[in-house]
Amino acid sequence: MSEKGKKTEAKAVFEILVRENQAMLMTYLRAVVRDPSAIDDLFQETMLVVWQKLDEYDRSFAFGPWLRGIAAKLVMAHFRKAKSAMIILESETLDYLSSQLQHISERPGDTWDEKIAAMKQCIELLPEDYRQAINLRYFEQHSAQQVAAATKAAIETIKKRLQRARAHLLDCLKRKEVVMEMLT
Amino acid sequence: MTTEFDKPQQDRIDELIGRRLDSESMESDEDVCESFSPQQVRRASELQLVHALLTQLADRDQAAKERRIQNLMQKIDSQDSLTIKLYRIVKPLLRYGIAAAILIVFVILFTQIPTNTAMASMDKMIAAMDIAGDRTYSIKVEGNKKDRRPPLPPGQPPQPPQEPGERAGLDGATLYLQDSNKFVLYWNTPSGKTVINGSDGQTNWHIRPDKPVLVSNNLQAFRIPMPPELAAILTMDFKATLVHIRDNYKIKFLEDVTDSQKQNSSRTYLDAQKISSDFPGPKNIEIWADTQTGLLLRIEFADIHMEGDPSPKRLIIELKDQTPQPQNWFTRQAHHAQDAQVDFVPE
Numbered sequence: 001m002s003e004k005g006k007k008t009e010a011k012a013v014f015e016i017l018v019r020e021n022q023a024m025l026m027t028y029l030r031a032v033v034r035d036p037s038a039i040d041d042l043f044q045e046t047m048l049v050v051w052q053k054l055d056e057y058d059r060s061f062a063f064g065p066w067l068r069g070i071a072a073k074l075v076m077a078h079f080r081k082a083k084s085a086m087i088i089l090e091s092e093t094l095d096y097l098s099s100q101l102q103h104i105s106e107r108p109g110d111t112w113d114e115k116i117a118a119m120k121q122c123i124e125l126l127p128e129d130y131r132q133a134i135n136l137r138y139f140e141q142h143s144a145q146q147v148a149a150a151t152k153a154a155i156e157t158i159k160k161r162l163q164r165a166r167a168h169l170l171d172c173l174k175r176k177e178v179v180m181e182m183l184t
Numbered sequence: 185m186t187t188e189f190d191k192p193q194q195d196r197i198d199e200l201i202g203r204r205l206d207s208e209s210m211e212s213d214e215d216v217c218e219s220f221s222p223q224q225v226r227r228a229s230e231l232q233l234v235h236a237l238l239t240q241l242a243d244r245d246q247a248a249k250e251r252r253i254q255n256l257m258q259k260i261d262s263q264d265s266l267t268i269k270l271y272r273i274v275k276p277l278l279r280y281g282i283a284a285a286i287l288i289v290f291v292i293l294f295t296q297i298p299t300n301t302a303m304a305s306m307d308k309m310i311a312a313m314d315i316a317g318d319r320t321y322s323i324k325v326e327g328n329k330k331d332r333r334p335p336l337p338p339g340q341p342p343q344p345p346q347e348p349g350e351r352a353g354l355d356g357a358t359l360y361l362q363d364s365n366k367f368v369l370y371w372n373t374p375s376g377k378t379v380i381n382g383s384d385g386q387t388n389w390h391i392r393p394d395k396p397v398l399v400s401n402n403l404q405a406f407r408i409p410m411p412p413e414l415a416a417i418l419t420m421d422f423k424a425t426l427v428h429i430r431d432n433y434k435i436k437f438l439e440d441v442t443d444s445q446k447q448n449s450s451r452t453y454l455d456a457q458k459i460s461s462d463f464p465g466p467k468n469i470e471i472w473a474d475t476q477t478g479l480l481l482r483i484e485f486a487d488i489h490m491e492g493d494p495s496p497k498r499l500i501i502e503l504k505d506q507t508p509q510p511q512n513w514f515t516r517q518a519h520h521a522q523d524a525q526v527d528f529v530p531e
Binding site: 047 | 198199201202203204205206207222225226228229230231232233234235236237238239240241242243249252253255256257259260261263434436457459461
């Protein structure tokens with residue numbers, strides 16, 4: 001095969017790799033960065049670095065942690081450049097998230113949605129007003145203010161419902177072993 | 185249970201994380217940076233993970249996912265071709281020691297372009313407004329990219345041109361600009377009549393068919409049919425518009441495109457995404473500028489709503505001409521009959 005042919009084939013394989021890891025990497029980035037356009041930029045930058053350094057990847061180790069390691073460096077650089085800190089800018093946060101995402105990646109299921117299918121069950125188990133707040137906030141993509149207007153509740157009430165709903169979901173995901181109980 | 189630390193501590197971190205995750209602003213982190221215990225760090229991480237899993241699960245925008253991958257693969261293609269081009273240029277020099285260093289410098293420069301270049305391009309465009317001469321821009325309104333009709337199949341007769349009433353308001357308008365404070369805007373009413381708004385920098389004027397000419401010393405006077413999303417951002421002074429975009433949008437450099445119609449000319453293509461929903465402008469703006477001079481060539485505002493039309497549209501302003509206008513073009517007298525009745529409107 002010619003050099004050009006090899007390169008084309010390598011790109012086709014890489015595209016498959018990107019598709020397979022898109023949801024996991026986006027989840028990782030969404031956990032620590034809020035600005036959607038910054039998340040898209042970081043996704044692209046991470047995958048570009050991965051493409052450039054693919055020769056350095058040691059195939060005896062899992063691909064996910066290596067990918068997230070590259071993303072973590074770019075996330076830290078992003079926050080340094082923006083001069084705005086993450087809520088808790090600790091390397092432990094990124095390490096913790098990476099471990100949890102590796103655990104989820106190894107769960108049964110062909111797609112990311114299948115691996116986190118238990119989340120839907122956990123949402124169904126939420127008290128009605130918490131479930132409504134989560135649906136409007138995430139699935140209808142409303143702001144907390146809009147959720148408050150739609151439910152005719154005070155904004156502070158909605159924020160509290162969302163806060164408690166996320167805590168309930170975390171407990172449920174741990175019970176269902178989607179999220180690992182980790183010791184500090 | 186999830187905790188090894190006491191309930192008040194956990195509530196405190198839950199509240200801090202909730203405040204950040206549910207804030208309208210993207211920059212709400214400063215007030216919650218403090219020293220945290222390892223347990224608090226872990227609890228925060230857990231809640232951030234739940235938020236990310238929910239966001240990912242709720243993300244059903246397949247087009248955006250596909251676009252993300254296509255953008256990446258295009259970027260890889262363009263980087264590869266750039267590297268090959270650079271290699272071909274530098275190859276003959278490689279036998280000399282200095283060549284390798286030059287290659288490295290070039291590669292670093294070209295791969296670091298996107299973010300810095302975007303802001304530099306915006307600054308250049310803003311500066312270019314101060315020295316731009318007379319400019320004529322066309323304004324048109326189209327369906328959003330995803331709503332646009334596919335091209336007609338071969339042999340199918342083209343659709344008839346729109347009647348005057350179908351291209352009303354800013355759609356089909358022509359805007360003439362001089363300096364930062366003089367403009368003339370020709371636009372049509374839904375009944376197809378031409379209305380002219382303008383300013384000579386001292387007074388604003390408004391010319392309607394079969395009615396007196398209105399003149400005011402108030403430079404905000406007289407209504408222009410502006411979509412509500414653009415009211416806060418689009419002024420007839422494009423410099424102010426560009427400053428608003430630079431300050432309230434995340435600017436991304438997409439590419440420099442060679443202009444096929446002009447030799448040695450290229451266009452810089454930028455994409456602007458609104459940072460905060462608090463700012464009342466459109467979510468997405470695309471901008472093209474002359475790479476050499478920074479002159480604004482084209483600007484597209486997405487997802488705007490025209491009066492009486494519920495479907496989102498794109499408003500496109502494009503430079504058509506830079507020919508100097510007649511000396512009196514930016515005075516009202518150049519646009520109405522000498523004997524027209526003129527009413528001065530008090531401020």
